[in-house]
Each structure stands twice: as C-alpha cells, then as structure tokens.
Amino acid sequence: MSAELKIALAGNPNSGKTTLFNALTGSRQHVGNYPGVTVEKKEGVYRLEDKKINIVDLPGTYSLTAYSEEEVVARDFLIFEKPQIIVNIIDAANLQRNLYLTTQFFELGIPVIIALNMIDAARDRGIEIKADRLAEFLGVPVVPIIARTGFGTQKLMEEAARQAARKKEWHPKPISYGEDLDSTLLDLEEKISAGNFLTMYPSRWAAIKYLENDQQIISRGRAENGALSAELEKKVAAVSQHLLETMETYPEAMVADHRYGYIKGILQKGVISHKYDQDRLYTSDRIDKVLTNRFLGPLFMAVVLFGLYTFTFTYSELPVSWLETLFGQISLVVEQVLPDGPLKSLIISGIIDGVGGVLGFVPLIMFMFFGIAILEDSGYLARVAFMLDRIFRVFGLNGSSVMAYILSGGIAGGCAVPGVMATRTLRSPKERMATLLTAPFMNCGAKLPVLALFIGAFFSENKAHYMFFFTILSWLVALVLAKLLRVTVLRGESTPFVLELPPYRFPTLKGLLIHTWEKTWQYIKKAGTVILGISIIIWAMMTYPGLSESEKGKFALQRQEVEAAYPAMVVAGGNMALSEAEATERSRLLDSIDRAEANATLRYSVAGRVGIALERVSFLAGFDWRTNIALIGGVAAKEVILSTLGTAYSLGGDDQEKNGSLAEILASDPGWNPVKALSVLLFISYYAPCFVTVVCITREAGSWKWGAFSMVFNTLFAFVLAVLVYQIGSLLF
Amino acid sequence: MSRMMLRQMKKNQRGTIVAVKQGGELGRRIRDMGLVPGTEITIRGRAPLYDPVALRVMGSVLTLRNNEADFIEVEVQPET
Numbered sequence: 001m002s003a004e005l006k007i008a009l010a011g012n013p014n015s016g017k018t019t020l021f022n023a024l025t026g027s028r029q030h031v032g033n034y035p036g037v038t039v040e041k042k043e044g045v046y047r048l049e050d051k052k053i054n055i056v057d058l059p060g061t062y063s064l065t066a067y068s069e070e071e072v073v074a075r076d077f078l079i080f081e082k083p084q085i086i087v088n089i090i091d092a093a094n095l096q097r098n099l100y101l102t103t104q105f106f107e108l109g110i111p112v113i114i115a116l117n118m119i120d121a122a123r124d125r126g127i128e129i130k131a132d133r134l135a136e137f138l139g140v141p142v143v144p145i146i147a148r149t150g151f152g153t154q155k156l157m158e159e160a161a162r163q164a165a166r167k168k169e170w171h172p173k174p175i176s177y178g179e180d181l182d183s184t185l186l187d188l189e190e191k192i193s194a195g196n197f198l199t200m201y202p203s204r205w206a207a208i209k210y211l212e213n214d215q216q217i218i219s220r221g222r223a224e225n226g227a228l229s230a231e232l233e234k235k236v237a238a239v240s241q242h243l244l245e246t247m248e249t250y251p252e253a254m255v256a257d258h259r260y261g262y263i264k265g266i267l268q269k270g271v272i273s274h275k276y277d278q279d280r281l282y283t284s285d286r287i288d289k290v291l292t293n294r295f296l297g298p299l300f301m302a303v304v305l306f307g308l309y310t311f312t313f314t315y316s317e318l319p320v321s322w323l324e325t326l327f328g329q330i331s332l333v334v335e336q337v338l339p340d341g342p343l344k345s346l347i348i349s350g351i352i353d354g355v356g357g358v359l360g361f362v363p364l365i366m367f368m369f370f371g372i373a374i375l376e377d378s379g380y381l382a383r384v385a386f387m388l389d390r391i392f393r394v395f396g397l398n399g400s401s402v403m404a405y406i407l408s409g410g411i412a413g414g415c416a417v418p419g420v421m422a423t424r425t426l427r428s429p430k431e432r433m434a435t436l437l438t439a440p441f442m443n444c445g446a447k448l449p450v451l452a453l454f455i456g457a458f459f460s461e462n463k464a465h466y467m468f469f470f471t472i473l474s475w476l477v478a479l480v481l482a483k484l485l486r487v488t489v490l491r492g493e494s495t496p497f498v499l500e501l502p503p504y505r506f507p508t509l510k511g512l513l514i515h516t517w518e519k520t521w522q523y524i525k526k527a528g529t530v531i532l533g534i535s536i537i538i539w540a541m542m543t544y545p546g547l548s549e550s551e552k553g554k555f556a557l558q559r560q561e562v563e564a565a566y567p568a569m570v571v572a573g574g575n576m577a578l579s580e581a582e583a584t585e586r587s588r589l590l591d592s593i594d595r596a597e598a599n600a601t602l603r604y605s606v607a608g609r610v611g612i613a614l615e616r617v618s619f620l621a622g623f624d625w626r627t628n629i630a631l632i633g634g635v636a637a638k639e640v641i642l643s644t645l646g647t648a649y650s651l652g653g654d655d656q657e658k659n660g661s662l663a664e665i666l667a668s669d670p671g672w673n674p675v676k677a678l679s680v681l682l683f684i685s686y687y688a689p690c691f692v693t694v695v696c697i698t699r700e701a702g703s704w705k706w707g708a709f710s711m712v713f714n715t716l717f718a719f720v721l722a723v724l725v726y727q728i729g730s731l732l733f
Numbered sequence: 734m735s736r737m738m739l740r741q742m743k744k745n746q747r748g749t750i751v752a753v754k755q756g757g758e759l760g761r762r763i764r765d766m767g768l769v770p771g772t773e774i775t776i777r778g779r780a781p782l783y784d785p786v787a788l789r790v791m792g793s794v795l796t797l798r799n800n801e802a803d804f805i806e807v808e809v810q811p812e813t
Binding site (some may be wrong): 062063065067093094096097100125127248250252253256257260261264284285288289292293294295297298386387389390391393399496497498499500501502503 | 752753754756758759760761762763764765766767768769770771772777778780781782783784785787790791792793794795796797798801
C-alpha cells in the first residue's frame with residue numbers, strides 16, 4: 001500500500017531544524033513562498049519503504065504569537081493545512097526553553113512527536129535526558145537523534161509515520177494558568193463554543209489567544225462577530241485589571257509563566273540530570289571570551305570579513321576564467337557557423353554575451369555564499385549582530401539589520417532580494433523600512449562583477465584594497481541614509497533586541513553545499529530568465545531601427561572608394577599589387593569605415609537615442625551615451641550593465657578590440673580615465689535598485705509608493721555623488 | 734540578597750529573575766526567550782560598546798539591550 005503523509009517540521013531557531021530537514025530530504029527539496037508573504041516555504045520528500053512522506057519545514061520560531069510574520073505563517077499552516085503530525089525538533093542542551101514552543105502545540109492540540117536533537121552535544125555538557133520519562137510525562141513520543149550524523153532519524157520517521165497514520169483528532173492539552181485565568185478561560189471557552197465563534201480554531205486555543213491579546217485572532221473575531229468579540233474583550237479587560245492590581249502582572253505574562261511552570265514541573269520529575277554546574281564554561285563560552293572580547297572581537301571580525309573577500313576573489317579566479325573561455329569558444333563557433341545577419345547578431349550579442357556574462361560569475365557567487373554559509377552555520381554571524389548592535393542603534397536600526405545588509409552584499413556580494421526579505425526578522429516597522437530601503441546600497445553579487453571589472457581595468461594594483469574600500473563605503477552610505485530616513489520619513493521608537501547566541505558549531509559540509517547551491521541556483525534562475533529576456537530586449541533596442549538604405553549606401557560607397565584606391569591582390573604566388581604599407585593603410589581605412597557605420601547604427605537605435613538624450617544631464621557626472629545605455633539596462637537588472645556595455649563596445653568598437661575583453665577595451669579607451677571610472681562605479685553602487693528588488697521592496701513595504709521612492713531617491717543620491725566626484729576629481733587630476 | 738535591575742548587574746554575577754515589568758511586544762519577546770520569574774541568569778559579558786548584555790539562561794546565551802534589561806528585576810545571589 002502506498003500512502004502519502006504530510007508532516008510539519010517545527011522548532012526554535014538554532015535547534016538544528018535545517019540540518020534535520022537536509023538530512024531527511026537531501027536534494028529532494030523545493031523552496032517556495034507562503035502565499036501572500038515572502039516567508040520561505042521549504043518542502044521536501046522522505047521515502048520510508050513504500051510511503052511518501054511530505055515534509056514542510058516551518059520557519060524557526062520561539063513561539064506562536066501573532067508577533068512576527070514567521071510565527072503567523074507557522075500557526076496558520078498548522079491550523080489551516082492540518083498536517084497529520086508535527087515533528088518538533090528540540091535542542092537537548094536547551095530542553096527547557098525549547099519546550100516552550102511545544103506547550104503551544106499542546107494548546108493547539110495537534111499531534112506532536114519530539115525529535116530530541118544533539119544528544120551528543122548535551123552529553124558533552126553533562127546533560128543526561130531520560131527520553132522515555134520525558135515521553136511519559138509529556139504524553140507524546142520522544143525520539144533522541146543526532147541530525148548531523150543521521151543517528152535516530154530513521155526511527156524518528158518510522159515513529160512519525162506510525163503516529164500520523166492513526167488519524168488522531170486534535171486534543172488540546174489543558175495546561176493550568178492559575179486560578180484567576182483558568183476560570184476566565186473556561187468562561188471564554190464556553191462563550192466561544194456556544195456562539196459557534198471562530199470555529200476554525202480550537203475554542204480553548206482561541207480563548208487563550210484572547211487572553212494573550214493576540215491581535216490577529218481578535219481582529220478576526222471582531223470581523224466575524226463584533227458583539228461577541230467585544231464581550232470577550234471586556235472579560236479579558238476585567239481579569240487584566242484584577243491581575244494588575246493584585247499581582248502587578250498581565251494575563252499574557254501569567255500564561256507564559258505557567259507554560260514554563262508546566263515544563264519545569266515535568267523536568268523536575270527525574271527527566272533531566274546535570275553532571276556539571278549550569279554556569280560551567282563550555283568550549284563555546286571560551287571561544288566567545290576571545291571572539292567577543294572588547295578589543296580582540298572587533299579586530300577578529302574585521303579579519304574574518306576581509307578573509308571572506310580574499311577567499312571569494314582569489315579562489316574563484318580560475319573557474320571564472322574557464323567559463324569566460326568556454327563562452328568565448330561558443331561565440332567563436334557561432335561566428336563561424338552562422339551566416340552574417342540579425343540572427344547571428346542576436347545569438348552572439350544578445351544571448352551568449354548576455355547569459356555568458358552572468359553565468360561567468362557563478363563561481364564567484366558560489367564561493368561567496370559558501371563563505372557566508374560557514375559564518376552563519378558556525379554561529380558567528382549572531383556574534384556579529386551582537387557586537388554591532390550598539391552601532392546600528394545609532395543609525396536608528398538594530399543589530400538584526402546586519403543580516404539584511406550582509407545578505408544584500410554587506411559581505412562581498414549577496415543579493416538585495418533575499419536581503420530585503422530578511423528584514424522580516426525585524427520587529428519594528430520603522431527600523432525594518434529603513435533597513436529594507438537602504439539594503440540595496442550594498443554591493444550585491446550582480447554589482448560585484450561590475451566593480452571587479454572596473455577596478456581591474458583602472459585600479460588593478462590594489463584590487464582587494466579597492467573592493468574592501470567600496471564595501472566599507474557601502475556600509476557608510478547605507479547607515480547614514482538609514483539614519484536620514486529614520487529622522488525624516490521614518491521617525492519613531494526603536495524595538496527590542498532579544499537575540500540568542502547559539503553555541504559555536506562546526507558546519508556540516510552537506511549543509512554548506514545545500515545552502516550554497518540553493519542561493520547559486522536562485523542567481524542562475526534569475527540570470528536564465530529575467531536577464532536573458534532583458535538582454536534580448538536591450539539587444540533589439542541597440543539594433544533597431546537600423547540605418548536607412550541611403551545611409552548604408554554611403555558607407556558602402558566609401559568602402560568601394562577605398563577598395564578602388566587600393567586594388568586587392570589575391571593572386572597566389574605573390575603577385576602583390578600593394579606594398580605592405582599600402583595593405584595596412586587599406587585595412588585601417590576599411591576598419592574605420594566599419595566603426596563609423598557601427599557607431600552610426602548604435603546612435604540611430606532606440607537605445608542610442610535615449611542615451612544621447614540623457615547625455616545632456618549625465619555629462620555632469622562624466623557619463624557618455626554608451627554608459628547611459630548600460631545604466632538604463634542596469635535598472636532592469638545589474639547583471640545587464642556589463643553585458644550591455646560589452647554589447648555597446650563590441651558593436652561600436654573595431655575588430656581588434658572585439659577580441660579583447662571589455663576590461664581591456666575600457667582601460668585603453670581614451671574616453672575613460674580613473675576619475676570617470678570612479679564616478680560611474682559610485683553611481684552604479686547606489687542608484688535605483690533592480691526591478692526584482694523594487695518589486696520586493698514594494699511587496700515588503702506594502703505599497704508601490706516605497707518601490708517608487710527607492711528608485712527616485714537612490715538615483716538622485718547616486719547622481720549627486722557621482723557629479724561631485726567627477727567634477728572635483730577632474731579638477732584635481 | 735538584594736534586588737536590582739538587570740542593567741546594574743556586573744559580569745559573572747548570578748541571580749534569579751523576580752519580575753519582568755513589561756507587557757506588550759517587548760514583554761512577550763522577553764518571555765518567549767525564557768526570561769520569566771524564577772529563571773536563573775548569569776551575566777556573561779557585554780558587547781565591545783558595553784551594550785547589549787549577554788546572559789546565560791538555562792544553558793544558552795541570550796543578549797538584551799541595556800534599556801531592555803531595565804525592565805527585568807533580579808534577586809542577586811551574594812558573591813561566593
């Protein structure tokens with residue numbers, strides 16, 4: 001018999017949930033989004049004999065309040081999609097705190113099985129847990145596992161499948177919240193059941209949420225039955241008043257206290273034993289003594305960040321050059337096989353150059369994400385947030401903003417799209433907005449190749465230093481502008497920063513590879529779809545409308561004149577009609593005619609006209625029309641900048657230059673100099689985010705106004721900066 | 734035994750939380766992380782700029798800003 005089961009994987013952040021998910025599903029994963037929100041939804045399949053088990057990896061949360069999008073997504077999934085069972089993964093070394101989430105599953109009544117993870121690490125810490133006793137007192141199965149080695153995972157899934165197959169009804173566990181609340185709760189529960197109110201939720205659970213002042217449930221309740229909701233709210237207000245007067249506490253605090261009380265009660269029944277004092281210094285604490293030390297900590301952090309650069313750039317050089325050669329070869333083959341004409345031009349200039357330019361940087365992006373994954377999985381990234389919080393607060397942000405910035409490219413590369421999405425972990429809407437609007441200032445993976453190319457062409461002596469400089473500058477720009485936003489359009493209070501510093505762990509290779517591949521694949525998908533399309537559109541803009549027949553005729557005439565002046569000499573055996581000097585002169589003249597025609601074509605094209613029209617303003621920053629075309633393309637996607645510039649120059653340049661790389665072309669072009677390069681680089685770093693990012697900003701901020709704001713605001717800022725640099729730089733050099 | 738706010742505690746000082754004087758989101762977030770009355774905490778250290786503060790709570794390490802630590806009242810154990 002073949003059966004399909006649906007189970008949800010839930011647990012705290014840092015409980016090893018992702019490791020377990022990877023161990024169970026391996027490469028059979030699918031990453032998507034929950035409808036309407038940008039919280040990542042990971043699904044995978046585990047095969048147990050003939051059974052297909054669909055696993056949904058819920059976002060890591062500490063609780064199920066309506067307090068963050070992740071928590072709402074998690075509980076909505078449980079309530080509306082009704083998985084047959086939750087596999088609740090728990091860090092064995094952190095049993096008490098991790099069980100807090102479990103109590104909330106109990107309140108919901110959904111069947112639960114506990115995966116007691118990292119029992120080896122707990123044992124090293126002298127913590128011994130009697131799984132059978134824990135199972136007995138909690139009333140749910142408990143399976144000890146070690147996710148990173150795979151120990152116990154098979155047993156876990158067998159047990160989960162067995163439990164899930166039972167088709168259990170949901171049975172909310174009645175946890176006591178103290179006399180006052182219990183009686184109110186009963187009262188509320190009765191009214192909810194009697195009124196057929198909020199029937200999608202278990203009635204006791206809905207009652208608890210009313211007590212906890214859960215805004216999502218209350219607003220649903222109000223919409224469904226305003227009068228009944230008001231009655232419930234009144235009762236809650238009464239008991240709140242009573243608690244405040246008698247005990248100086250709030251109902252939600254009482255509920256939380258009793259959940260912990262329930263957990264403590266169980267753990268005290270001989271479930272857990274500590275061999276050592278709880279305050280004993282573990283290896284992780286010893287490492288922290290150095291790594292978060294007042295002086296050594298920041299120093300080490302700078303070294304780590306710089307090391308990531310060196311790693312990303314040095315080791316990816318070789319594979320990058322392989323890919324460049326590969327795409328060069330493909331172009332060459334197409335060049336020889338296809339006859340001249342629009343199709344050849346489309347394939348070489350539109351498709352191969354466009355996609356090749358993007359894919360050529362895949363190794364760079366892989367190395368970068370691999371490095372970030374190490375920092376993240378090892379637990380170091382949380383320390384970075386901890387150490388930087390005080391600084392971020394100065395700019396009206398909080399330490400969690402560092403994640404969004406780093407993902408956006410605060411460390412060598414990244415992408416503003418996940419960066420903007422990562423702002424979801426920020427609680428305050430104001431800090432979140434400030435972060436998501438400024439995160440695109442970071443040097444994302446798509447800007448990186450542009451930086452690398454310009455720096456290579458104009459400042460090649462100190463490549464790493466310049467890259468480092470541009471990253472630091474991005475941070476400064478992002479932070480200063482965030483502050484600017486926080487004192488103008490986004491004024492407001494700062495929000496809590498309660499963060500967990502997970503113990504340092506050795507990342508697993510499998511985890512690192514999956515993480516790296518996921519991110520790289522996202523990049524490739526973007527390159528393969530959006531950018532291919534845009535590359536073709538841009539190619540068309542640069543090719544059409546073509547020159548008129550009479551214009552073409554003029555160039556043909558010029559060629560004929562040259563050919564007549566220097567008659568060709570094709571007789572074998574060396575009956576040369578021309579001297580060597582004459583032959584050189586002939587080809588030089590023909591080349592210059594070709595170049596003139598190509599230039600005329602490009603200038604005459606749609607893109608050329610737009611670029612030329614913009615020159616009237618852009619000359620202030622030193623941009624000519626070719627740069628303008630590339631920059632316009634860059635609004636669509638930053639990857640397009642290089643390919644467009646490449647197309648612009650390969651179409652407009654002469655034959656010898658066509659063979660050289662874009663970097664060489666730019667470096668040898670008299671129209672370019674380091675000041676202009678710097679001005680262009682700064683503009684590219686800070687002007688309008690790419691369309692995908694703008695769409696994300698719009699979605700995250702909930703209004704097109706913010707998407708439009710980011711485009712206009714960023715472009716204006718970048719232009720002013722570029723003009724300043726170009727004008728001052730031109731005066732000085 | 735003396736009571737003080739968490740902000741005043743020094744490095745390596747131990748104590749038991751007696752009250753979390755904050756409702757709303759911050760209060761909820763603090764409680765979600767296990768900082769409830771009865772919980773034992775030890776100050777682990779402070780960030781390079783003296784803020785936030787890192788605490789050991791039930792075997793794990795949490796960080797709080799000083800102005801958030803102001804809502805948490807602790808009964809401090811005498812130095813041993």
